[in-house]
Amino acid sequence: MHNKKLNLLVILVLAVSFLLTSCAWFRRPEAERQPLPRTNDQQLNRQPNQQQPPEMRQQTPQVQPGDQPGTDTMDLAERISRIATGVEGVDRSVVVVISNMALIGVTLEREETSQAGDKALKREVARRVEEKEPSIVNAYVSANPDIVKQLQDISSGIQRGKPISTFFDEITDVLRRMKAESGNSGKE
Secondary structure, eight states, rough: OOOHHHHHHHHHHHHHHHHHHHHHHHSSSOOOOOOOOOOOOHTTTTTTTOEEEEEEGOOOOOOOOTTTTOOOHHHHHHHHHHHHHHHHTEEEEEEETTTEEEEEEEEEHHHHHHHHHHHHHHHHHHHHHHHHOOTOOOOOEEHHHHHHHHHHHHHHHHTTTTOOOOOOOOHHHHHHHHHTTTTTTTTO
């Protein structure tokens, strides 16, 4: 009986030790530790708190994701918005720029709209934008409140950092509606 207990204890110890060591075989290897790259302070044997000349400081380039508009595009949209609101009779505007095309939603002042006419004001906005911003080939303008709201949603999403590709369906819908509104002439 004593022999059976001893054999059972040995088998149990061997089984536990086998399980503990076999788990190590299935562990993922730790990532190799890479030495840290030398900083300019280490390369030049300087103290870390000493100032470096501006040309020696490391600069991290700001890279935009592939489908995220850059600050240039957002600045262009802001300039176009100022041009549009500069037209007499336009109260507010929202702009979405895609390549060489501007989608402009405007809110018109009531007195000016009745005097100059809705279509004439939109034509004037498109003409001024294309004249003052040579990179814009087609400026589509709408005063339709639904289209203006869609453009505001797209613009605010882009400003929050969403990729422009997430708005592809909305932009296509807005462009289709703006072209239909203008009678397929492209601008109005």
